[in-house]
Amino acid sequence: MKYYYDLHIHSALSPCADVLMSPNNILNMASLKGLNIIAITDHNSCLQLDVFEELKDSYDMLVIPGVEVEVKEKYHVVCLFKTFSKAKMFQKTLDFYLDKKMHDEVIYGEQNLFDVFDDVISNYQISLMGSSNISLLDLRKIITELDGIMILAHIEKYKDNIFEKMQTIYCDIFDTIEVNFSYDITKIQPQLDKLSYTILRNSDAHLITDILEPVETIELANLDIEALFSKLKERKHG
Numbered sequence: 001m002k003y004y005y006d007l008h009i010h011s012a013l014s015p016c017a018d019v020l021m022s023p024n025n026i027l028n029m030a031s032l033k034g035l036n037i038i039a040i041t042d043h044n045s046c047l048q049l050d051v052f053e054e055l056k057d058s059y060d061m062l063v064i065p066g067v068e069v070e071v072k073e074k075y076h077v078v079c080l081f082k083t084f085s086k087a088k089m090f091q092k093t094l095d096f097y098l099d100k101k102m103h104d105e106v107i108y109g110e111q112n113l114f115d116v117f118d119d120v121i122s123n124y125q126i127s128l129m130g131s132s133n134i135s136l137l138d139l140r141k142i143i144t145e146l147d148g149i150m151i152l153a154h155i156e157k158y159k160d161n162i163f164e165k166m167q168t169i170y171c172d173i174f175d176t177i178e179v180n181f182s183y184d185i186t187k188i189q190p191q192l193d194k195l196s197y198t199i200l201r202n203s204d205a206h207l208i209t210d211i212l213e214p215v216e217t218i219e220l221a222n223l224d225i226e227a228l229f230s231k232l233k234e235r236k237h238g
Contacts, residue, residue: 004214005036007038007041007200008078009203010068010205013047015043016108017206020208021206027059033213035211037064038063038064040065042067043067043070045124046067046094048113049088050084067094072136075152076157077151082229103126105123108127151175153178166195176199181216185201219231
């Protein structure tokens with residue numbers, strides 16, 4: 001059966017995300033749009049996921065805990081987890097690898113943490129901007145230990161040699177790749193055709209209106225996390 005998805009959504013904890021990107025607003029909008037699977041993927045943080053865990057059972061969709069990590073090599077990697085407890089375990093890793101520099105709210109806006117009523121309970125003061133101190137190889141090792149998924153986010157933003165690297169030195173690093181939904185995929189279709197990965201189209205939503213309409217589908221035997229992760233790890237050939 002085909003299910004509608006958007007696996008790259010930011011809450012207002014992420015720098016530059018709109019304050020309306022609160023847990024209930026995100027879940028309600030995704031539900032109204034008829035999505036079946038969403039993932040919450042804040043920049044370099046899993047701290048907002050507790051609220052999503054508390055709210056998720058009120059919605060008829062699969063809500064996946066995740067994070068968008070910027071590694072030392074400057075790539076953005078969407079990491080997905082099978083359980084919220086494993087995402088919380090990964091947060092301890094992030095705490096170790098992130099620089100403890102203060103966030104500049106004047107330039108980049110607030111990093112808001114919400115409660116289950118969408119009230120702002122704090123403005124997170126450690127900057128979630130920029131890269132962490134974790135390498136791509138170390139991230140792969142940690143995510144493998146947590147039985148998670150690694151997705152190279154918005155591949156269209158990197159230099160042309162990223163496609164060569166995806167066939168060689170990075171071929172076993174990522175489980176799949178993403179092309180932003182707003183990008184004209186025909187511009188890089190020849191390069192994508194040479195890759196064996198399943199291609200995801202996500203919103204990378206920082207605004208509530210950016211969350212995808214029910215257009216992108218993934219075919220699964222069942223609407224559950226095991227079926228989804230198995231599908232994301234499939235290769236087209238090779």
